[in-house]
Structure formats: structure tokens, C-alpha cells
Amino acid sequence: MSDIIGKKTKKNEGKVVVIGGGTGQSVLLGGLRSYPLDLTAIITVADDGGSSGTLRDYLRMVPPGDIRNVMATLSNASNDFLHLFQYRFNSEAGFLANHTIGNIMIAALAQEHQDINAAIQSLSVMMDVQGHVYPVVNEPLTLCATFTDKTTIKGEAEITHAHKKIHKIWVEDGNGAEPKSAPEVINAILGADVIVLGPGSLYTSILPNISIPNVAAALRITPAKIVYISNIMTQKGETDDFSDSDHVRVLNQQVGANIIDTVIMNSGLVPEDYIDWQRWNEISHQVKSDPDEVRKQGAVPIMGDLIELRDEGVFHDSKKISELLYAIIKDPGMK
Structure with a gap:
């Protein structure tokens, strides 16, 4: 089935695996899909908020939201179909309130196939998805965090809303045990030419993926070049005062080795008077650029003005x- 999904890519110039979650992953894949690359998205399954969280809790399935967005981004389906796929019922729609059609479709196929991977591959064929899409594990995970004040919270939404400085994070399956990624995920990491981490929230979009032991082990031994796309803004309470090298340090520590080969860093300046700080209250300020410190961790810094200003x-x-x-x-x- 995966061979069928990748058939649209001609004369591939490299196998690229993008690991993450949230809007950043979809934004990156939306740009990369125009190039002759064999793309694979590995997606976090620790999201427990909104429509995804509701379906996750009721159906004991992986949260479908990030999967849905990536599939829509990589799909060659008509605009009319994608509009319907991404349609979200309004808050007055009763039990359908705030659910998207795409989330419900993924949930239905997962129940029919009794397997989330089979559901995604089936839907990928229907939508003519240009690439491969895998949840990092085939069951929902719980993100756990210990903060510097020695308190512990479980749940991605709760951790994000706490706005507290994180000391350590880990993920657990439904039994509180250590999760394990499927062979397709590990084989993609080991067979990649380039692996991209980010862009996205460090503690809630990227670390939940690389916290899984066999994923971390694969990242330590893969021959692929590993590129980290550093965040432009810090996240309130979690990465306040973080520089680019601080992000890299946390990633390397989580995996247990200096795995990052290249760091893409923003050199553009964010105008302070542009941002609506109430609307975007999860961000704090611009990430500090420190290329020399990045080099000390064995990575090559590559800088560019990467900013897009929109929606304040x-x-x-x-x-x-x-x-x-x-x-x-x-x-x-x-370099």
C-alpha cells in the first residue's frame, strides 16, 4: 500500500522524514511537496485537546487532528473535497460541535479497519496523498511533565496551559507503560536521507515523538542528516529566554546523544509592535540567535530571514x- 501512496513522486532526489506535529509540520510539508522528494510525516499522538481529544477519549484512538492536517496538505484531491474534509461544525451543532469532517472520517476508518495505520493508508489512496503518513505509535499517548517547581502534570493541554518551566517530559501509553513505535516508523527513520525535526512547540510537538525509546535509538544510529528547524518565538512558561542552542541542547539530551547535524535559524527581526500578544498569548518573545553555541554542540548553523507576518x-x-x-x-x- 505504501508503494501506491508514493507513486506520484517522480525522480526522487531524497527521502525526507519530517517528525513533529501541530501547524508547523503542515506548513513545512506544504512547501516541500513542490519538490521532487519522497516525503514521510511522522506525527505526534499526545494531543488531548479539542475535537481530537474528544474522539481520542471516546474511541480510544490516536488523536486525528494533526494527521488530518498533514493528509490535507499532501493531498492531490480537489479543492472542493479538501474544503469539506477540513470543515469544522460550529459550536451550536450539538454532539458534532467543533468536530471536523476529516477527524470523523479517520475515526470511522480506524474503527472499520481496527487499525489506525490501515485507516490512514486507505484514506491516503482515496485522497491521492503525495507521501507517507504515520502516527509515531498506533495508540494514544499521554504526555507527562515535571516542572522546575517539582510539580507533575499529565496531559498535553494541561501542560501547555500551565505556562510553567519544564524540567523533564516523557510519554506513557494507556497502561502507564513504555510505548513502542511500529516498524514502518523505525524503517522510515533508518532509511531516510534527511530527517527534519520541527518547526513546532519543543515540548509538546517534537519531544513526545523522540521520547519513545525505539525512536530515540533509531535517531542515534540513522545515517541520515538530522536537521532541526529552530522556533522563531519562545513559548510562554516552557522555553522563556531560550536561545537556538538551548533548543538543540534539550533535543540532544532527550535522545541521549548529539544527533543534530544542522540547525536552520531565523535571522529576521520580529517587530514588537506587530504581534497581538493577547491573541497569541502562548508566545513570549523572539528566540535568541547564538550560532557559536550551536557549533559547540556539533551542529552547523544555517541562517536566513524565515519570517512570515500574518494575522498579527x-x-x-x-x-x-x-x-x-x-x-x-x-x-x-x-554551510
Whole structure:
């Protein structure tokens, strides 16, 4: 089935695995899909908020929201279909309130197939998805965090809303045991030419994936170049005062080795008077750039103005970040 899903890619110039979650992963994949690359998305399953959280709790399935967004981004389906797939019922729709059609479709197929991977592959064929999409594990995970004040919280939404400085995070399955990724995920990591971490929330979008022991082990031994796309803004309470090298340090510590080879860092300046701080209250301020400290951790810093200003907020520019990443893929020695 995976061979069928990848058939649209011609004369692939590299196998690229993007690990993460949230909007950042979809933004990056949306830019990369225009290049001749064999794309694989590995997606976090620790989300427990909104429609995804409700379906996760009622059906004991992986949260479908990030999976849905990635599939929509990589799909060659018509705009009319994608509009319907992404349609979200309004808050007055009773038991359907705030659910998306796509989330419900993924839930239905997961129940029919009794297997989330089979559901995703089936839907990928229907939607003509250009690439491979895998949840990092086939069951919902609980994100756990211990904070510097020695308190502990379980649940991604609760951790995010706590706005407290995190000391340590880990993930547990439904039995409180150590989770394990499926062979497809591990094989993708071991067979990649380039692995991309980010962009996305450090503690809730990226670390939940690489906290899984066999994923961390695969990252330690993969021959692939590992690229981290550093965040533009810090996250309130979690990464306040973090520099680019601080993000890299946390990633390396979580895996247990200096795995990051290249760090894509933003050199553009965020205008302080542009951001609506009430609307985007989860961010704090711009990440500090410290390329020399990044080099000390064995990684090559590559800088560029990657900012897109919209909706009174700051985001990675999909076109700019994908162009820079493609240049790195084409020229492994790029510095």
C-alpha cells in the first residue's frame, strides 16, 4: 500500500522524514511537496485537546487532528473535497460541535479497519496523498511533565496551559507503560536521507515523538542528516529566554546523544509592535540567535530571514523554509 501512496513522486532526489506535529509540520510539508522528494510525516499522538481529544477519549484512538492536517496538505484531491474534509461544525451543532469532517472520517476508518495505520493508508489512496503518513505509535499517548517547581502534570493541554518551566517530559501509553513505535516508523527513520525535526512547540510537538525509546535509538544510529528547524518565538512558561542552542541542547539530551547535524535559524527581526500578544498569548518573545553555541554542540548553523507576518502573529514562511531545506538536501556540505 505504501508503494501506491508514493507513486506520484517522480525522480526522487531524497527521502525526507519530517517528525513533529501541530501547524508547523503542515506548513513545512506544504512547501516541500513542490519538490521532487519522497516525503514521510511522522506525527505526534499526545494531543488531548479539542475535537481530537474528544474522539481520542471516546474511541480510544490516536488523536486525528494533526494527521488530518498533514493528509490535507499532501493531498492531490480537489479543492472542493479538501474544503469539506477540513470543515469544522460550529459550536451550536450539538454532539458534532467543533468536530471536523476529516477527524470523523479517520475515526470511522480506524474503527472499520481496527487499525489506525490501515485507516490512514486507505484514506491516503482515496485522497491521492503525495507521501507517507504515520502516527509515531498506533495508540494514544499521554504526555507527562515535571516542572522546575517539582510539580507533575499529565496531559498535553494541561501542560501547555500551565505556562510553567519544564524540567523533564516523557510519554506513557494507556497502561502507564513504555510505548513502542511500529516498524514502518523505525524503517522510515533508518532509511531516510534527511530527517527534519520541527518547526513546532519543543515540548509538546517534537519531544513526545523522540521520547519513545525505539525512536530515540533509531535517531542515534540513522545515517541520515538530522536537521532541526529552530522556533522563531519562545513559548510562554516552557522555553522563556531560550536561545537556538538551548533548543538543540534539550533535543540532544532527550535522545541521549548529539544527533543534530544542522540547525536552520531565523535571522529576521520580529517587530514588537506587530504581534497581538493577547491573541497569541502562548508566545513570549523572539528566540535568541547564538550560532557559536550551536557549533559547540556539533551542529552547523544555517541562517536566513524565515519570517512570515500574518494575522498579527509571526510564523515560518513555508516557501522560504522549504527552499532553504531543499538547498541543504541538494548540497549536504552546505554551510
